[in-house]
Amino acid sequence: MGRALGDNDRMRLVTLADIERAASAVAEVAVRTPLLPADWAGRLRLKPENLQPVGAFKIRGAAAAIAALPESAPGVVTHSSGNHGRALGHVAASRGLRCVVVVPDSAPKVKTDAMRATGAELVIVPGSQRESTAERLRHSEGLLLVPPYDHPDVIAGQGTVGLEILSEAEAPDTVLVPVGGGGLASGVGAAVKALSPRTRVIGVEPELAADAADSLRQGHRVVWSTEATYRTIADGARTTLSELTFAHLDAFVDEIVTVTEAEIRAAVGLLARRSRLVSEPTGALTTAAHLKYGDSWGDTVAVVSGGNVEPTLLAELLMAAT
Structure with missing residues (x-):
């Protein structure tokens, strides 16, 4: 069955071979999500991981x-x-x-x-x-x-999102990935850079939980307090990077951009109304970023990481989007 979590290779970067091996285990339980055009937002396609059996890429x-x-x-x-x-x-x-x-x-x-x-x-x-x-x-x-992001096996599994994107999109100009603990961005970045080095991988964080942007800017992992990160509505982005995910982002992610709480809220409503996708706030980070910065990003794929949102919050955000 392979090695157990916690072995001495814990800090190594995952490879394309690791991600391809993980794909067989992932295929047994996960849906292969399509790329959906979002013409209302320009040259944007959405990777709707909110359609997974558990409502998220995890x-x-x-x-x-x-x-x-x-x-x-x-x-x-x-x-x-x-x-x-x-x-x-x-x-x-x-x-x-x-x-x-x-x-x-x-x-x-x-x-x-x-x-x-x-x-x-x-x-x-x-x-x-x-x-x-x-x-x-x-x-x-x-x-x-089994940590949520701080292990090569977990990162390799998340990297299958990148494999699927490039099997359908070939070589997009930009791939946008939400960043919380960094496991998804780590895996997607490793897969995309191995298969399409020219494609830019851009991580997206809330301004109120921007430890990854801070870390890459300073060249070492910067830990934000829970009091700081728990201010954001994007609950999946409140965790901070590990040393392992920082190393992956440093190696494979071209840039981290941030979005405001108002921009996140608006993106949730727009995804529901214009693309008929229910997204939690963390899942809407990438759409918010594309709407804010995307004019220069060319052909773009945005990962909608999850759709597990409180019904009352979704109703509030839908009303705000009218």
Whole structure:
């Protein structure tokens, strides 16, 4: 079944071969999402990962990581604001594995309900304690840690998004990827730069959680406090980079741009009204960026990373878009 998480190659950059290997595990549980034209926004196509069985791209990394676990794995633990926890619970249940998810107390109810529906056990803590609590449970419960982004297997799984984009779009000028912990941007960047080096990979963050932009500008990982990052409506972008994802972004991402809260809110409404896609705020980051900066980006693909949004918030954002 491959190696377990935590081996001594943890800090290596993933390769195209890693991503291609992950693709077989991903194909067993994930949907191959199409590229949808968004002519209302110019030269833009959308990669709607909100259409995945768990409503987000996270199913890819979860599938690749669990496929790499030993047959004797007693169960898994992670920390997540929702999408990774739901994905891991979904894939773990298919393997008959116990799954424990440490969840920040600010996580949207739609996401906590969805995680519980997979059979995952939730441990609710303040946002600043999510990683330390997962580590404690790893040791006290004898579980294997499957982090939401900080491991090559997870990054390789997310990189299959890039494989699919280039199999359909050949060589777009620009690929836009949301950035939270950086796993998706790391994997997509590795795949795109291996197959189409001329294609620009641009990460997108909220202005209120712009640790990746800060990190690349300063040339080393910069950690923003949870008090700072939890101000953004884009809950999936509140996590900060790890050393591993910073190394990938430094190697494979050309630029990080930021968008405002108002721009994120507007993009959610526009995606629903103009492309009939339900996107959570984090998933709308790339569309917001294209609307703000995209005139110079040419033929562009934007990853809509997830669609697990609270119904009341979606209704509010739809009303604001009228």
